[in-house]
Amino acid sequence: MSPTGTVVSEHERIDYVAMSGRPVLKRRRPGQIVSVIVIAFLIVLAAGTLVTNPGFGWVTVGKYLFDTRILAGLLLTLELTVIAEVIGFAVGMILAVMRMSPNRLIAGVAGVYIWFFRGTPLLVQLLFWGFAAALFPTIGIGIPFIGPNFIEWNTNDVISLMGAAILGLGLNEAAYTAEIIRAGLLSVPAGQSEASRAMGFSHLKTLWYVVIPQSMKVIIPPIGNNVISMLKTTSLVIVIGVGDLLYNAQQIYAQNLKQIPLLIVASIWYIVLTTILSWFQSRLEKRYSRGTARTVAKPARKEAR
Amino acid sequence: MATVEFLNVHKSFGPVEVLKGIDFRVEPSQVVCLIGPSGSGKSTLLRCVNHLEVTTSGAILVNDRMIGYDVHGERLVEASDAEIDRRRSTIGMVFQNFNLFGHMTALENVMFGPTKLLRIPKAQAETEARELLARVGLADRANNYPSQLSGGQQQRVAIARALAMKPDLMLFDEPTSALDPELVGEVLDVMKQLAASGMTMIVVTHEMGFAREVADVVVFMDDGVIVEQGLPDDVLLNPQHDRTRSFLSKVL
Numbered sequence A: 001m002s003p004t005g006t007v008v009s010e011h012e013r014i015d016y017v018a019m020s021g022r023p024v025l026k027r028r029r030p031g032q033i034v035s036v037i038v039i040a041f042l043i044v045l046a047a048g049t050l051v052t053n054p055g056f057g058w059v060t061v062g063k064y065l066f067d068t069r070i071l072a073g074l075l076l077t078l079e080l081t082v083i084a085e086v087i088g089f090a091v092g093m094i095l096a097v098m099r100m101s102p103n104r105l106i107a108g109v110a111g112v113y114i115w116f117f118r119g120t121p122l123l124v125q126l127l128f129w130g131f132a133a134a135l136f137p138t139i140g141i142g143i144p145f146i147g148p149n150f151i152e153w154n155t156n157d158v159i160s161l162m163g164a165a166i167l168g169l170g171l172n173e174a175a176y177t178a179e180i181i182r183a184g185l186l187s188v189p190a191g192q193s194e195a196s197r198a199m200g201f202s203h204l205k206t207l208w209y210v211v212i213p214q215s216m217k218v219i220i221p222p223i224g225n226n227v228i229s230m231l232k233t234t235s236l237v238i239v240i241g242v243g244d245l246l247y248n249a250q251q252i253y254a255q256n257l258k259q260i261p262l263l264i265v266a267s268i269w270y271i272v273l274t275t276i277l278s279w280f281q282s283r284l285e286k287r288y289s290r291g292t293a294r295t296v297a298k299p300a301r302k303e304a305r
Numbered sequence B: 001m002a003t004v005e006f007l008n009v010h011k012s013f014g015p016v017e018v019l020k021g022i023d024f025r026v027e028p029s030q031v032v033c034l035i036g037p038s039g040s041g042k043s044t045l046l047r048c049v050n051h052l053e054v055t056t057s058g059a060i061l062v063n064d065r066m067i068g069y070d071v072h073g074e075r076l077v078e079a080s081d082a083e084i085d086r087r088r089s090t091i092g093m094v095f096q097n098f099n100l101f102g103h104m105t106a107l108e109n110v111m112f113g114p115t116k117l118l119r120i121p122k123a124q125a126e127t128e129a130r131e132l133l134a135r136v137g138l139a140d141r142a143n144n145y146p147s148q149l150s151g152g153q154q155q156r157v158a159i160a161r162a163l164a165m166k167p168d169l170m171l172f173d174e175p176t177s178a179l180d181p182e183l184v185g186e187v188l189d190v191m192k193q194l195a196a197s198g199m200t201m202i203v204v205t206h207e208m209g210f211a212r213e214v215a216d217v218v219v220f221m222d223d224g225v226i227v228e229q230g231l232p233d234d235v236l237l238n239p240q241h242d243r244t245r246s247f248l249s250k251v252l
């Protein structure tokens, strides 16, 4: 049949087999050419502004990019990210396992935690931790309500501002991580735990040896996403005066009034770190896809390039 | 080798009663084939044996003791989780969908129970695991992940994994039902060899040839009750009940 539906007679028959061996010609796409022109124009415009507008202060940017205060702030931002995320993952894992416990009370406690920390703004939580000393001036170990404390600390000594920042970020992150991990645990087919339970492994051992390892390939991509998000969320700690990357940039422009260049300096470092983290994320994903051999089929047809 | 005794076993899921008083006995080294239409309660009965499902009333005794309960005077007391796990580890189970651990190689699957549960030294566990893989004809597949094995091969690894725990009773729930027809034979061969070695086995199956050749007793279940039980040739070739006849006419 020809495309119009009429029968093609024998003498005008086309040799499709021979043609299919030759490279396929690409179709012209006029829309593509127009869009290339428009985008190129916009890029030139943007680049022009970036170069000619003195407000960007590229010389200042260059001067402060490796300033020791900026680098110190950068290190602190990195520390906050790593520690908060580790706390978030550890506590999140415990919460997720608790939430899936057959014991209703344990599951309920985890549910309330998640409800509370997702229900209030992180900024408010950070301020609370920052002002914790006002709420509980001392922390001690003793008999609740009645007894004298055996040991007692001044809250401000125990929870430094850095500690408040870590607690605020980590405990909030745990609530979100718990939900990611729970989704990952649920993604492992029930037959896997059943086989393990039937062999005599306990509920927790089954989670640890069978379910959690297989849930990692589902958990890692969104966790990677969270780490990348956390890197920038740490900048909220400026409200309790922790000297991270953004805070130190602010301190500098409070003196020299070069706000835009210093915000650019901070942004450049945030982008650099995000890029590095994205690379790590893809490495991890490969590592955890063990046992799911997925071979990508090669494209069957050659194309003219 | 184990004995299993079913004493007036009832099981309900909510308002629905799926086992309505099951009574039978499995002697040491016997092979019992459970047959019956889909939904008749065969899987549920099997899962009650190792306490994956909890019976509503009645008792199942494995080696003369209930799994999941201790006896205190005149009453049953729930057994501890650890005790239930310990009893389960002596009963091997093979599933329709294999349920091999996807993140472990065939060898790791077989070594998993002995190393992590029985705490057998790794080198010894590996030697034994390789012997078991050889026994099910998969010595050369030790390092393959389940996703790289055919259904029949996966099921044979699953049998090796169960045997690695040195069980004295094996439960099979339609072990060949998910397999392409040409792969059924290799799994049945392994099971025949196991039966010949004296293992006590309860096998839910639709393979009537296997039942006739290997089973000591065939039990026909329908709608939560045992309709008929006896020697394979009696039940399969000369059934006494209409329900058995009508079922057999559909599967043979």
Ligand SMILES: Nc1ncnc2c1ncn2[C@@H]1O[C@H](COP(=O)(O)OP(=O)(O)O)[C@@H](O)[C@H]1O
Pocket: B013, B018, B036, B037, B038, B039, B040, B041, B042, B043, B044, B045
């Ligand atoms: N977890 C469950 N909850 C509710 N009903 C169930 C459950 N498991 C099985 N059933 C029901 O019990 C009956 C028997 O199921 P099953 O033992 O799987 O039968 P068979 O293995 O003989 O096909 C079916 O009607 C099934 O729907």
Ligand SMILES: [Mg+2]
Pocket: B042, B043, B044, B173, B174
């Ligand atoms: Mg079934």
